[in-house]
Amino acid sequence: MGNKKKLLFLVTEDWYFLSHRLSIALQARKEGFEVIVATRINKGLNELLSHGFKVVPIRMKRSGRSIVGELKTLIEIMGIYLREKPDIAHHVAVKPVLYGSLAALVSKKIKCINAIAGLGFVFSRNDNFRTRLLKKIFLAGYRLAFLSHSSHAIFQNKEDRSFFIKHKILTKKRAVLIPGSGVDISKFSEGPEPEGEIVVMLASRMIWDKGIGELVDATRILKSRGIGFKTVLVGIPDKENPNAVPLKILERWNREKIVEWWGFKKNMPEILRRSHIVVLPSYREGLPKGLIEAASCGKPIIAADVPGCREIVHAGKNGWLVPPQNREILADKMEELIKDSCLRKKMGRYSRQMAAKYFTDKIVINKTMRLYRIVLK
Secondary structure, eight states: OOSOOEEEEEEEEHHHHHHHTHHHHHHHHHTTOEEEEEEEOSSOHHHHHHTTOEEEEOOOOTTOOOHHHHHHHHHHHHHHHHHHOOSEEEEESHHHHHHHHHHGGGOTTOEEEEEEOOOOGGGTSOOOHHHHHHHHHHHHHHHHHTOSTTOEEEESSHHHHHHHHHTTSSOGGGEEEOOTTOBOTTTSOOOOOOSSSOEEEEESOOBGGGTHHHHHHHHHHHHHTTOOOEEEEESOOOTTSTTBOOHHHHHHHHHTTSSEEEEOOSOHHHHHTTOSEEEEOOSOOSOOHHHHHHHHTTOOEEEESSTTHHHHOOBTTTEEEEOTTOHHHHHHHHHHHHHOHHHHHHHHHHHHHHHHHHOBHHHHHHHHHHHHHHHHO
């Protein structure tokens, strides 16, 4: 690749980079890139430094609402780009894509790769005046982000890619489909079904848009039918998301034994293997990492019939797709899998096959590195 090229990741949170982009950054470093990570530091600094990355702390918040504060963030990112002079800026999620692309205009040499990790809560909400206005603002922002013809986008599902092309935000040639963050299938391995009570598990951030309310309601319906099982929620509320499930509600559900809330868990392969069925009745996704990991562990999956989930769940083969925000049908499909161990095992085997064929981290790394080489030509 000639002289050592600089690859800068702009990500809002250090934990998100470590969980979703670390394997790509490690491969880039192995292939001769100098890797810079510009992110808000929480607890991940030592781990980032241990991998040999240069770390640039930023103050960017996902939910910042102060115009002055947002302008300061944009100026801060511009300063970083002027100082670091990256060859490639890899922006991950909405705000880094918008702000990073604007900041990159300070130099014609910076090639932008914008990772669209789902269209976000604005596009998953029912239409009203506020959401229609927000959609227009977001679309205008994305058009601005892709003004430079040297910028490319990574999409996690076909529907988001088609949406951008349909709205003439960018051309097909600059819109690349890469299946999420990938999964290490040797780490997330399948095992025998656990003995004892059937466990239905949802593992994600605790926000309403993940369909947590619908899952709790479906659990109540099945308990009223006398079905024996337990529902487990794994994850913590996202304090910066306006739709976070309040801590007091999670604690109340726990006390009332409606569901078990396990909070944050680090060893997700082991946690997923303690489940029989994995559920995500989300309103919209990019490509949910939790479902890819569940598939890799050989679990049958019930998910909402929405973009992102459709890529992972093939209805009737490795699970069921249910209409979003429909607790009754969700309850019926949960009951079907709770009662049928043979169906669970059959669907679980198909999940594992799908993960190994389409969603490994090696596939994602190879496609991303290929894109880096293309933009540097």
